[in-house]
Amino acid sequence: MTSRKKIAYFTDIQHRQDVNGSFAIKETKGDIGSFSFTRFAADNGEVDLEKKCLEDHPMDPQRLRMVHSLVLSLGLREGFKLIPARPCSDADLRMYHSKEYLDFLSTVSHKKILSGSISPEETHVYNIGPVSDTVDCTAFDGIWDFNKRVTGASLDAAHLLATGQADIAINWSGGLHHAKCQNAAGFCYINDCVLAIIELLKTFDRVLYIDIDYHHGDGVEEAFYISDRVCKFSMHRFGGKRVFPGTGDVTDIGEGLGKYHSINVPLYAGISDSQYVSVFREILGKVVKKFQPNAIVLQCGADSLVGDSVGIENGSFNLSTRGHSDCVRLVRDLNLPLVVLGGGGYSKSSVAKCWAIETAVLCEMEEILIPNVVPKSDHYYPAYTDKSLHVNARRDAVDFNSPGRIKQIVELVCSNIDKLKRYSGSDKKSRRSLSS
Numbered sequence: 001m002t003s004r005k006k007i008a009y010f011t012d013i014q015h016r017q018d019v020n021g022s023f024a025i026k027e028t029k030g031d032i033g034s035f036s037f038t039r040f041a042a043d044n045g046e047v048d049l050e051k052k053c054l055e056d057h058p059m060d061p062q063r064l065r066m067v068h069s070l071v072l073s074l075g076l077r078e079g080f081k082l083i084p085a086r087p088c089s090d091a092d093l094r095m096y097h098s099k100e101y102l103d104f105l106s107t108v109s110h111k112k113i114l115s116g117s118i119s120p121e122e123t124h125v126y127n128i129g130p131v132s133d134t135v136d137c138t139a140f141d142g143i144w145d146f147n148k149r150v151t152g153a154s155l156d157a158a159h160l161l162a163t164g165q166a167d168i169a170i171n172w173s174g175g176l177h178h179a180k181c182q183n184a185a186g187f188c189y190i191n192d193c194v195l196a197i198i199e200l201l202k203t204f205d206r207v208l209y210i211d212i213d214y215h216h217g218d219g220v221e222e223a224f225y226i227s228d229r230v231c232k233f234s235m236h237r238f239g240g241k242r243v244f245p246g247t248g249d250v251t252d253i254g255e256g257l258g259k260y261h262s263i264n265v266p267l268y269a270g271i272s273d274s275q276y277v278s279v280f281r282e283i284l285g286k287v288v289k290k291f292q293p294n295a296i297v298l299q300c301g302a303d304s305l306v307g308d309s310v311g312i313e314n315g316s317f318n319l320s321t322r323g324h325s326d327c328v329r330l331v332r333d334l335n336l337p338l339v340v341l342g343g344g345g346y347s348k349s350s351v352a353k354c355w356a357i358e359t360a361v362l363c364e365m366e367e368i369l370i371p372n373v374v375p376k377s378d379h380y381y382p383a384y385t386d387k388s389l390h391v392n393a394r395r396d397a398v399d400f401n402s403p404g405r406i407k408q409i410v411e412l413v414c415s416n417i418d419k420l421k422r423y424s425g426s427d428k429k430s431r432r433s434l435s436s
Helices: 062-073 099-107 110-115 120-126 141-164 192-201 218-223 273-292 321-332 347-364 403-416 423-432
Strands: 007-011 014-019 023-026 081-084 168-169 207-213 231-238 262-267 294-297 338-341
Touching: 007 062, 007 120, 007 141, 023 062, 062 099, 062 347, 081 141, 099 120, 099 141, 141 192, 141 294, 141 338, 168 347, 192 207, 192 218, 192 294, 192 338, 207 273, 218 231, 231 273, 262 273, 262 403, 273 321, 273 403, 294 321, 321 338, 321 347, 338 347
Parallel strands: 007 081, 007 168, 168 338, 207 231, 207 294, 231 262, 294 338
Antiparallel strands: 014 023
């Protein structure tokens, strides 16, 4: 089958195919899936388990190998053009991030922190170091290389859209939406979402950023808070001091030229597929009609799925892969140039299922997913405790989102969207795209 759209799929994970057509992942040292946020190398080059984080870090890039393996074993390879991911340049990162922060990120290491050559003050300023109550981003081995690889794929994805070489470009390693101009945040070091949007703005007048991660897309919102060229639409868990990052209330709408360009839908635990997709459909339709974007960046964080190991700590949503992928399908059907990124997701098997299914949706190859089980030929088949291809919602979940509260939020959000002023390119040079 040939996809009706030109689909580009980015990865540097290598695979091989045997005579029976089965795929195996080459677990190559140095590919995006080989990095670890937890383990650090000792002086002799061996992994030093004594100096790892106090507990295993929830972010595990191994999930990206599982995603790619499942995509291949489901027969989706013919639906896209596979593009080898390449690292971005240092100059690419400077399009948004400060020189001081990049200088620190490019030289920081666990060894330097332990030896005292990097001060505790620096680790707190940049939020990189041993995990503590105030620091959540580790100085893992290969931190600089990892982030340049992630960002390079997102920038190339945006470039393919801008030049018409692709209609949809997928980078599941991307979507690191919490990183700020001058520091890391929420397991994110470089904000590839922001950099991809900046790249798109070189060609397109208006970009819509959509975020269905469990957490608010605060880093992207902050970057374009006063811009009328970027509209940010985030549906996320909200409420209580423990829910990271604590931003994204419905009253957070942007400022200056960017007023009403931040569209936040704060949700409580337990929201169901039907309610989530209904809200998403209504607000998406409204904002597209009013803002009329020329291109879209969609962040598909899989931690919004039911039972995610991080989300469950603060009350997870009751989203299945069917509900999550329905949102992706709605965006796909807008037929606008589309960059698709990953994001959060800390139960590796759920992440792999979600993004493999959504790869099929983006390639319009959903019928490949029958029967709905993980193929036995999959390289990581033994790692799936639940062999169902879908992550299913819980029947006993309590939905804390009352119909009245949802109705009130949707009405307020839609009222704000009505106040959106159309961007006019006639005075483009006088307008700022980024906050300082």
